[in-house]
Amino acid sequence: MTERNETTIAIDAMGGDHGPKVTIAGAALALERRPDTRFMLFGDETAMREALADYPALQAASSLHHCEVSVRMEDKPSQALRQGRHKSSMWRAIDAVKTGEADVAVSAGNTGALMAMAKFCLRTMAEIERPAIAAIWPTLRGQSIVLDVGATIGADAQQLIDFSMMGGAMARVLFGLERPTVGLLNIGVEEVKGQDEIREAGRLLKETPIERIDYHGFVEGDDLGKGTVDVVVTEGFTGNIALKTAEGTAKQIAAYLKAAMTRTWLAKLGYILAKSAFDRLRDKMDPRKVNGGVFLGLNGIVIKSHGGTDAEGFAAAIDLADAMARHDLMNKIAADLESFHRRLSAETKDQSESTQT
């Protein structure tokens, strides 16, 4: 796989619940892991300098870009655009991707505002109608990619196919797979099940196979945790509900486990003996490890980190951003889309010619 040697990552230092304290500490962690990374930090200069004081290596690897405006976590997308276009740390981090100064932008700011700004600044790709947010989902097999987890509500068949291609490209980059398996999320695996759009997308994916993905068919909610396929495709409403339901269930079971393990002396003793096992489990379930939603379908890659994450979690979002940039996700998606649409128009031409004879 081709790899770029150096990446420049634009950071919205003011995003998230904790601002520069977390974003800059997270960037410092990410830099330790890949010392050839360069950062562009956008935000209030005083606050950034203060947070940078502890990290001389990061300071040396970064350029600082003062911004007067910070988008707040509670700002509505329209409000954020009105007040923050061209001048907020969020906008300028995204804009650095547009101008080519940075390879990718990372923000822990609010999702609605970030998507609105990213769409406005980067625009959707020529062949794509709607962007999607892709999440990394821990599974029994390892990890899968699930999209859309909340960029827009609803998707028609063509949009679901676009999501399949974009998710497939991301799986190739992230998991190093030649031809990732892709499933459409549905309420049954039979062809007659589900909404019209999903059945239509399934039919099209069968009839016009996409070179770089291996279409598996429909999958159900419990296939997410099993890791039945590498990429699960759904529209944003269902995807968002599924993601939050899984997060909620994991928290619920962790709470049950904690209550059970502290109820009796014997259980407490057992817990102490098995502590390394519990640590392993906690590690597996750690939401910080899979932090980062990838905005796909725009002319540039933007990564959304959880707003409430800590430095470790923000570093994970930067790791993800770095992987997307190093392996050139953008061009892979563009190439896949182009080849698909070329093949599609060739087929349409074939058909119209055969109709004429």
Next chain:
Amino acid sequence: MTERNETTIAIDAMGGDHGPKVTIAGAALALERRPDTRFMLFGDETAMREALADYPALQAASSLHHCEVSVRMEDKPSQALRQGRHKSSMWRAIDAVKTGEADVAVSAGNTGALMAMAKFCLRTMAEIERPAIAAIWPTLRGQSIVLDVGATIGADAQQLIDFSMMGGAMARVLFGLERPTVGLLNIGVEEVKGQDEIREAGRLLKETPIERIDYHGFVEGDDLGKGTVDVVVTEGFTGNIALKTAEGTAKQIAAYLKAAMTRTWLAKLGYILAKSAFDRLRDKMDPRKVNGGVFLGLNGIVIKSHGGTDAEGFAAAIDLADAMARHDLMNKIAADLESFHRRLSAETKDQSESTQT
């Protein structure tokens, strides 16, 4: 709360992956818990008699009804209706509710066929456009009711309101609450979020409050596990995906936990010491304990058990059926609907009169 002293439960003895062996053993367990229950058992007489041999008490409390046809787990709804109407064990169990011989029917047969037969035989209630399947969801607060988890795809605002009323009535019966809290499942809690139908339903529930429910507003996927509200309302596609996603996540974490606890000697020892705690946890997460989807909105109550469950799980579905019948769920739903529609038409009349003056 008014309670009936005796219930008669119609059992589709042939339904499920294991047939009479499990359904009859399950009924025997349920009878031990409530010796005043009466059963009508529908199925192949030879197979039922064989399974009954070990349970003389159940035999004494049951009437047997021989049926030549059994609906298979893989039958399509249309196929099941064609081959099994009037004569299959599934149909006849439902029909016993229609004729009033039984108070409620229980089947572990396939969901699609059961819903098709239940709709065809019992018909939807006068005020209800579409039935729903309600599931019981274990939460950090105890239990909630979630509907629809897969009866039909999509729901308009009025249908979501119907679901709210039916789920509310079920929560009153099952949890003994005066005025259960109800939330609409959405991808954000702000009023501007989500599909039109959900926003419209939310607006109507605010403007025309329903006497017997306490409308909470929108809830998100992670509120399911938290137990933020007593009743979570959604359309069947999203509800089904959420339910299966939660089940899949629970299984995934159980697998992680098992792997962690058997990896080292110390962990194994810790596991042995904390065994009672793990048993408690397993008990909490036991899907058999909350087995049973309740079909609401039909002129009679039908309970769907998991097809693959064992006797303990099937007994839990019978327990649920019994509770619904003893506390007269049907009449509670009917009364709520009537009072709501009377109030609605009175308001419409008021409005048209005030328009005329």
